[in-house]
Amino acid sequence: MIPDLRVRLGEWELDNPVMTAAGCAGSGRELARFFDISRIGAVVTKSVTVEPRAGMPAPRIAETPSGVLSAVGLQGPGIDVFLQRDLPWLLSRGARAVVSVAGSSVDEYVLLARRLSEAPGVTMIEVNLSSPDLARGGRHFAEDTAAAARVVAAVRETARADIPVFAKLPPDVADLVELAGECVAAGADGLAMINTVRGMAIDVDTRRPAVAGGMGGLSGPAIRPIAVACVYRVHAAFPEVPLIGMGGVRTGADAMEFLMAGASAVAVGSALFHDPSACLRVLRELEQELLDRGVERVDSLIGAAHRTAGAPGTAVG
């Protein structure tokens, strides 16, 4: 028996539930040197912006225990070059392209959604809400539920109806479940979570923050329990909303954890820095885990931990 790996994200079906995480897979070309990118569920692009962006100065990354702290600052070529060069290349390789978008204003998100809707082959739009809102002094959209909802509503209205729009959420917001609910109410077809966790490391030799931006985003296995908790809580609150889970996925068993918490698909991010073929390996390991356990359909695992558990409490310490 070969396990059935297909999953549904709302009305949209994926061959298998493993994707790349935004900003961790380059333009796709870099990873294609290591595995066939058409084999995984989807390739998520780094967040595309309207204009080219040079990003943050170096150092941009510091290693932390089982984690990576980064402040890249959305370096990228801008939507024009993306549509001319990167998207056609991904499609030519047979990859499903989920395009992550980031803007500094609602208008920029709208412009991006329009351009992507005009282009053929966009499988999904992922709205990165961890982008500074220029109108509000650079606070991230996600930090203000109303602002986040406005972005999602505007993108959903603008984007072609057959392109699902997912909102990507960071964990460190005032009330994640509320934010998730508002994004869904604003029209999001699903949610992707989690973006990196705010963190900082200090170089004790220079006495300076280890990444030039001062604050950075923490990712990698270190944050997996935080990510699993977010997915679990949001799935508990909105069991009908398809979720893409991510944060520290490194193995097939990690992927299962997210599925059981309620994600319908999982994305692999910083693990790719360690192992550029991590996506395909995770997929194979997941398949093997299913075989070992006699699980016939991967989608039978989605939310499984909610069905076995009593309602979990919140006791800490």
Add this chain to the structure above:
Amino acid sequence: MIPDLRVRLGEWELDNPVMTAAGCAGSGRELARFFDISRIGAVVTKSVTVEPRAGMPAPRIAETPSGVLSAVGLQGPGIDVFLQRDLPWLLSRGARAVVSVAGSSVDEYVLLARRLSEAPGVTMIEVNLSSPDLARGGRHFAEDTAAAARVVAAVRETARADIPVFAKLPPDVADLVELAGECVAAGADGLAMINTVRGMAIDVDTRRPAVAGGMGGLSGPAIRPIAVACVYRVHAAFPEVPLIGMGGVRTGADAMEFLMAGASAVAVGSALFHDPSACLRVLRELEQELLDRGVERVDSLIGAAHRTAGAPGTAVG
């Protein structure tokens, strides 16, 4: 030259800046088998409650990458036994005793503060605000800034004037800097941070949450960047407020990171599970780091990263 390790926390001086973290050092006796507990800055007790508590059912702990996920549920003997048995023992060993308190109502915190003020030898009260508030359906006090401030104000009013009162804050609140500010406004003499980060792990064999409580608290080196960021942000906002930094301290260099971020002392928590003499080792390593760098006074490092850095941005990803 022997570096001067003394630090001040407000009006209170410590021989050195290394302490245990609440709930990670047993009653003190367990650790005293491995090192002389009078040698470290202070021993912080597990959070003492009014009544004895049996805590959560097992499994209470799961190992995660570079971290520990726990839901112990404040198991302890209650204030009577603590005052009869544990506190006198700590004092008999020459330890400075910082007593952490947790209540399910403002009244319970007040009762604890009064009892501790009547007892001789309490060096400091640390108010654990990550405790469920029964009046508000079990949400933690820290999740509601006003409730947290009420607790702090009540403890400060009740406690003997010469006992400093520190508020212990978790990282995952709506607005940490605001919470910190309100606690200080309510009379906190300083702040301890961070408590564990909400997380979850799922046992993929049983399909159940790996700790019986469902949600647990994540601690250990995995969360260090999150903790350093919290200390940095709060120190930037309130440079005069003494901070005790914790979250993943395992080495002397880690301790320096917290000092440079703005903490005046550091606490060692789950690293003690791995190495029961971690506190003393961290202290020795810290001393060696100072020697190697020709730093004469440890307190010259406090907040050093704020003096070298430009104002750090918030760019993520």
Add this chain to the structure above:
Amino acid sequence: MRPVQMSSPVLTVRQVDAYHAITVVAPGIAERFRSGQFIAVAVGGEHSSMLTRRMFAIHEVKPDYGGTVEFLFTVRGRGTAWLAERRSRDLLDVIGPLGRPFPLPRDPVNCVLVGGGSGSAPLFPLAHALRRRGCRVDFVLGGATASRVFSAITARRIAETATVTTDDGSLGTKGRVTDVLPRVIDEACSDVVYACGPMPMLREATAVAMRYGIPIQVSVEETMACGTGICMSCVIPVVGEDGITRMARACVDGPVFRGERVRYDDVGTVPFDALGAPGWKARGGGEDRTREAG
């Protein structure tokens, strides 16, 4: 005696059936050891992502090189997989001896030692200690299959009798250790039972001992993270001498408990009548609370 923490060189690594055996040079631990105690081993090396220690019963101590300690284990997860790759001369970070040892009878009585799977390990030094006191020792060892039964040959050598059971009948009697225990007690006129293994086996062994009205000491294998009593993860409900149930830490209050004091059916819960359980105050507020665990 206080446990010690040391960086111990691996002396030998052996594989015996489905088990691995590692001997480390650890004089401080060897000299303090009493049977029933265990060690807590750090796994994964200096930059390990695994923070909690792994616990192993001490299987043997020898005076060589100032004192060596042997432990036996099966590969279950990440940590034991890493341990299985250790080679001689590697260093292991070890803490021990930890935990409450088996209490030894003052008189030369007849003792039956019941072990399931890796739970047999601590019974071997116990057997030697009992023999030195002139006790008669009988072994009952069980496992899922022949390769999982621990040192049956050694058991035959040191004990009066050694009865083996396997779930699949591949060695000895087909069945469980507790199936044959009554017969052994009868034949050996046992005065005391010592048992170590999984919780259901300990429950059954306790039931058998109580039927015979003889005391039983059990050593529990509860999930542990620190082994030193500070993380509060290894709790099981245990009835104290005062009749009050407390959440006792298996690592410092145990791992050895009097069999009838362990509330086997309530392991993994906090019984409603345990000291400090929700609502406990109403029922037990007046009682003595100065002792924490039995």
Add this chain to the structure above:
Amino acid sequence: MRPVQMSSPVLTVRQVDAYHAITVVAPGIAERFRSGQFIAVAVGGEHSSMLTRRMFAIHEVKPDYGGTVEFLFTVRGRGTAWLAERRSRDLLDVIGPLGRPFPLPRDPVNCVLVGGGSGSAPLFPLAHALRRRGCRVDFVLGGATASRVFSAITARRIAETATVTTDDGSLGTKGRVTDVLPRVIDEACSDVVYACGPMPMLREATAVAMRYGIPIQVSVEETMACGTGICMSCVIPVVGEDGITRMARACVDGPVFRGERVRYDDVGTVPFDALGAPGWKARGGGEDRTREAG
């Protein structure tokens, strides 16, 4: 050619002065290798808490065992400390060959190879490649002190001349490599400079080459995390052929760049006129944006 990822057995481990040399069996990497390329090594074992890879220039490839790769390193932090403890037969997870190799001249010209510290490593296979094309090779090698100068003897063997400098004068000329570079260029009538080492050295070497009006290829050692081009951590400002500065990734767009294209003084910043820098649009909005990095 595509890089490969493999689990490579360690063949030999040597310590040379302050350096460690590890040779791994890695046929796929050896056969694809061109000088100037590097490998990315995972550190800390399977349960490592260290997620980013460590980069090392390939110092030598040999045909033995299907193809071996040697790299040299000094212990700087956690990862290199772990590597220094590897023994023969251990497995290393290695990706390579990575990065843009040194371009080789078509004609048999005179080449001077300038290396500082561990930056000398990639110059040795380059020297061999140049010699095979009939080029004259002269070495200038520097280091803080004698033990930090890399393979000066090997350099003497393969090159026409090998000039050594040390900061403390403990070997060769006291001073920096760029102090002696002009003399070497004069004497050897050098047509091309190849340099690898710290950024200030590369800046000086570039200045010297430009004074002589000869081309220079530099290999930068920028902090890297993935080595494969996906993490965007290793950027430096580099001027493209179109005159536009872009934040180029040292791992895939480099590590070898034309010396005069690297904006040394702006390394660690995003120059205001770089493509996509804040406010850039106003200035450069009309230009061609299809190429990302020079």
